[in-house]
Amino acid sequence: MSYVLRGLEIRVLGPLMLNCADSSATPTAPKPRSVLALLLLQANQTVPVTALIQELWGHEPPASALTTLQTYVLHLRKLFSAALAMPAPEVAKSILVTTPGGYLFRSISDDFDLAHYERLSGEGRQALAAGQNALAAERLTQAQALWRGPALTDVRAGPLLQPQVKRLEESRLTTVEQGIEARLRLGRHQEVLSDLAGMMVEHRLHENLHAQFMVALHRSGRRQEALRVFQQLRATMTEELGLEPSKRLHLLQQAILSDDPALEVAPRTDGLAQLLDQITVR
Secondary structure, three states, rough: OEEOOOOOOEOOOOOOOOEOOOOEEOOOOHHHHHHHHHHHHHOOOOHHHHHHHHHOOOOOOOHHHHHHHHHHHHHHHHHHHHHHEEEEHHHHHOOEEEEOOOEEEEOOOOEEEHHHHHHHHHHHHHHHHHHOHHHHHHHHHHHHHOOOOOOOOOOOOOOOOOHHHHHHHHHHHHHHHHHHHHHHHHHOOHHHEEEEEEEEHHHHHHHOHHHHHHHHHHHHHOOHHHHHHHHHHHHHHHHHOOOOOOOOHHHHHOOOHHOOOOHHHOOOOOHHHHHHHEEEEE
């Protein structure tokens, strides 16, 4: 994901890079990258100096922490200045601003992929809850497409950025699940098979993704494979966690074994249909 400022692209959820037309500038040191990422993720909000110091050095900062942080900020301003062909004092005044007790990245553009992602995923969730499945699938797919890789992939995340990374990755996973759910409701089960097959590798113990995969396989005429997905999940959970899959997954397995019509694209309003609603993400 990226932020565009006067033609300058700042990637904050992929490789952290500044580029503009024929010029480019990339902070090579890890700590300036962390400072920039934290400022961007809290754009238009003052990030206290104490918070930045904690992010960079934890609870035992060196005596030179404040001076070093000021050097990093100066370095970032120089990068902006060079890439934007803007005097450094103007950068300090209008973009990377010193405020009482901290620093602020002033947003003068709405062209921020993170904001777009949150808007699209929010619209998708609302549409899914309202039963507007086609709109939900469209918005959630658009939101997912904005990702360019793992969150903050080239940033060394400290105590403040780590929760941000976790939040973003959890949000991304939920968006993927809900997008698959919307497409399953539309009868696009074969379309989601490849997506889910890849997710199984990354999320070996995620019950909802396995449930979605089982339903998609069953609807595609691949009942044996759907049942193998359950057996593999059960074996993995038993070996690694000492746990059985949830009752919902066991009931889904039984529904597949009995070829229950409730598993079709337009399920009946019986107990099993309600079960499927519980299994899939809302």
